[in-house]
Amino acid sequence: MSLRGLLVVAGVVLLCASLASATPTSSCTGDFTVGMGVCNFYEGTDGEVIDLSLAVPHGIIGLGIIGIYDPDGVTLSDELNFYNNADGFVHATLYSDSKVIGGCCSGVTFEDATGFAVWNIGNVYNIYSNPTAPEPGTLMLFGTGLLGAMGAVRRRL
Numbered sequence: 001m002s003l004r005g006l007l008v009v010a011g012v013v014l015l016c017a018s019l020a021s022a023t024p025t026s027s028c029t030g031d032f033t034v035g036m037g038v039c040n041f042y043e044g045t046d047g048e049v050i051d052l053s054l055a056v057p058h059g060i061i062g063l064g065i066i067g068i069y070d071p072d073g074v075t076l077s078d079e080l081n082f083y084n085n086a087d088g089f090v091h092a093t094l095y096s097d098s099k100v101i102g103g104c105c106s107g108v109t110f111e112d113a114t115g116f117a118v119w120n121i122g123n124v125y126n127i128y129s130n131p132t133a134p135e136p137g138t139l140m141l142f143g144t145g146l147l148g149a150m151g152a153v154r155r156r157l
Helices: 003-020 136-156
Strands: 027-031 036-042 049-057 064-069 076-084 089-096 107-110 116-121 123-128
Touching (some): 027 049, 036 049, 064 116
Parallel strands (some): 064 107
Antiparallel strands (some): 049 089
16 A cells, blocks of 8 residues: 555544544433423533523423532532523523533532533433543544554555
8 A cells, every 4th residue: 555545544544533532412302391301411622601492481391500510529510500591492501610600509410420410300411521522632643653553564564
Protein backbone atom coordinates (compact mmCIF):
# COMPACT_ATOMS: atom_id res chain seq x y z
CA MET A 1 0.00 0.00 0.00
CA SER A 2 1.36 3.42 -0.90
CA LEU A 3 1.95 6.22 1.59
CA ARG A 4 -1.00 8.06 0.08
CA GLY A 5 -3.25 5.05 0.73
CA LEU A 6 -2.02 4.81 4.32
CA LEU A 7 -2.80 8.48 4.90
CA VAL A 8 -6.30 8.09 3.44
CA VAL A 9 -6.97 5.07 5.69
CA ALA A 10 -5.66 6.97 8.74
CA GLY A 11 -7.88 9.96 7.92
CA VAL A 12 -10.96 7.76 7.57
CA VAL A 13 -10.21 6.02 10.88
CA LEU A 14 -9.80 9.37 12.68
CA LEU A 15 -13.02 10.71 11.18
CA CYS A 16 -14.96 7.60 12.23
CA ALA A 17 -13.48 7.73 15.74
CA SER A 18 -14.44 11.36 16.21
CA LEU A 19 -17.99 10.82 14.89
CA ALA A 20 -18.52 7.70 16.99
CA SER A 21 -17.50 9.44 20.21
CA ALA A 22 -19.47 12.68 19.78
CA THR A 23 -21.75 13.78 22.62
CA PRO A 24 -25.33 12.56 22.03
CA THR A 25 -28.17 15.05 21.56
CA SER A 26 -30.34 15.89 24.56
CA SER A 27 -34.04 15.07 24.06
CA CYS A 28 -37.41 14.36 25.71
CA THR A 29 -39.92 11.69 24.67
CA GLY A 30 -43.15 10.23 26.02
CA ASP A 31 -46.28 11.60 27.65
CA PHE A 32 -45.36 13.76 30.64
CA THR A 33 -49.01 14.35 31.59
CA VAL A 34 -49.40 10.70 32.73
CA GLY A 35 -45.92 10.10 34.17
CA MET A 36 -44.59 8.31 31.09
CA GLY A 37 -42.00 10.84 29.92
CA VAL A 38 -38.22 10.54 29.73
CA CYS A 39 -35.67 13.31 29.21
CA ASN A 40 -31.97 12.69 28.63
CA PHE A 41 -29.65 15.65 29.18
CA TYR A 42 -26.09 15.29 27.87
CA GLU A 43 -23.64 17.96 29.01
CA GLY A 44 -20.89 19.08 26.68
CA THR A 45 -17.30 19.70 27.68
CA ASP A 46 -17.99 23.02 29.43
CA GLY A 47 -20.81 24.61 31.40
CA GLU A 48 -23.92 25.17 29.35
CA VAL A 49 -27.67 25.63 29.36
CA ILE A 50 -29.84 22.95 27.73
CA ASP A 51 -33.54 23.84 27.37
CA LEU A 52 -36.08 21.18 26.33
CA SER A 53 -39.85 21.46 25.91
CA LEU A 54 -41.91 18.79 27.65
CA ALA A 55 -44.85 19.52 25.29
CA VAL A 56 -47.12 19.86 28.33
CA PRO A 57 -49.41 22.91 28.67
CA HIS A 58 -48.96 25.21 31.68
CA GLY A 59 -50.51 24.00 34.94
CA ILE A 60 -50.41 20.26 34.21
CA ILE A 61 -47.17 19.31 36.00
CA GLY A 62 -45.25 20.85 38.88
CA LEU A 63 -42.59 23.52 38.54
CA GLY A 64 -39.43 24.15 40.52
CA ILE A 65 -35.66 23.78 40.62
CA ILE A 66 -33.91 20.49 41.35
CA GLY A 67 -30.38 20.72 42.73
CA ILE A 68 -27.92 18.15 41.39
CA TYR A 69 -24.98 17.67 43.74
CA ASP A 70 -21.58 16.10 43.13
CA PRO A 71 -20.92 12.71 44.80
CA ASP A 72 -19.44 14.55 47.80
CA GLY A 73 -22.98 15.73 48.65
CA VAL A 74 -21.77 19.30 49.22
CA THR A 75 -20.94 20.83 45.83
CA LEU A 76 -23.91 21.98 43.73
CA SER A 77 -22.94 20.81 40.26
CA ASP A 78 -26.05 21.37 38.14
CA GLU A 79 -29.65 22.53 38.37
CA LEU A 80 -32.74 21.28 36.57
CA ASN A 81 -35.36 24.05 36.29
CA PHE A 82 -38.99 23.31 35.39
CA TYR A 83 -40.77 26.50 34.29
CA ASN A 84 -43.65 27.86 32.19
CA ASN A 85 -42.22 29.04 28.86
CA ALA A 86 -43.75 31.82 26.77
CA ASP A 87 -44.63 29.23 24.09
CA GLY A 88 -47.40 27.91 26.39
CA PHE A 89 -45.58 24.72 27.39
CA VAL A 90 -43.59 23.59 30.42
CA HIS A 91 -39.85 23.40 29.75
CA ALA A 92 -37.03 21.67 31.60
CA THR A 93 -33.71 23.51 31.54
CA LEU A 94 -30.40 22.05 32.71
CA TYR A 95 -27.92 24.61 34.01
CA SER A 96 -24.53 22.97 34.28
CA ASP A 97 -21.28 23.86 36.00
CA SER A 98 -20.55 27.59 35.69
CA LYS A 99 -24.11 28.32 34.46
CA VAL A 100 -25.81 27.23 37.72
CA ILE A 101 -28.24 29.99 38.75
CA GLY A 102 -28.25 29.23 42.49
CA GLY A 103 -32.01 29.44 43.11
CA CYS A 104 -32.04 25.98 44.62
CA CYS A 105 -34.06 23.79 45.51
CA SER A 106 -37.50 22.23 45.59
CA GLY A 107 -35.78 18.83 45.39
CA VAL A 108 -32.29 17.35 45.24
CA THR A 109 -30.50 14.43 43.63
CA PHE A 110 -26.88 13.36 43.51
CA GLU A 111 -24.45 12.42 40.74
CA ASP A 112 -22.67 9.11 41.05
CA ALA A 113 -18.92 8.72 40.49
CA THR A 114 -19.43 8.55 36.71
CA GLY A 115 -21.35 11.85 36.59
CA PHE A 116 -24.80 10.29 36.13
CA ALA A 117 -27.83 11.61 38.03
CA VAL A 118 -31.53 10.82 37.76
CA TRP A 119 -34.66 12.64 38.97
CA ASN A 120 -37.47 10.09 38.90
CA ILE A 121 -40.93 11.34 39.85
CA GLY A 122 -42.91 9.11 37.49
CA ASN A 123 -41.39 11.06 34.62
CA VAL A 124 -37.67 10.32 34.44
CA TYR A 125 -34.98 12.95 33.92
CA ASN A 126 -31.49 11.51 33.26
CA ILE A 127 -28.47 13.79 33.45
CA TYR A 128 -25.14 12.66 31.97
CA SER A 129 -22.46 15.07 33.21
CA ASN A 130 -19.26 13.56 31.90
CA PRO A 131 -18.91 14.14 28.16
CA THR A 132 -17.94 11.17 26.03
CA ALA A 133 -16.18 13.15 23.32
CA PRO A 134 -12.37 12.96 23.50
CA GLU A 135 -10.31 16.12 23.42
CA PRO A 136 -8.68 17.11 20.09
CA GLY A 137 -5.24 16.40 21.57
CA THR A 138 -6.30 12.83 22.29
CA LEU A 139 -7.37 12.36 18.67
CA MET A 140 -4.06 13.82 17.46
CA LEU A 141 -2.11 11.43 19.69
CA PHE A 142 -4.21 8.52 18.46
CA GLY A 143 -3.68 9.57 14.84
CA THR A 144 0.10 9.91 15.11
CA GLY A 145 0.30 6.54 16.86
CA LEU A 146 -1.79 4.99 14.10
CA LEU A 147 0.46 6.48 11.42
CA GLY A 148 3.56 5.20 13.24
CA ALA A 149 2.09 1.71 13.49
CA MET A 150 1.24 1.73 9.79
CA GLY A 151 4.78 2.84 8.98
CA ALA A 152 6.23 -0.01 11.05
CA VAL A 153 3.95 -2.55 9.33
CA ARG A 154 4.90 -1.14 5.92
CA ARG A 155 8.62 -1.60 6.63
CA ARG A 156 8.11 -5.22 7.57
CA LEU A 157 6.27 -6.02 4.34
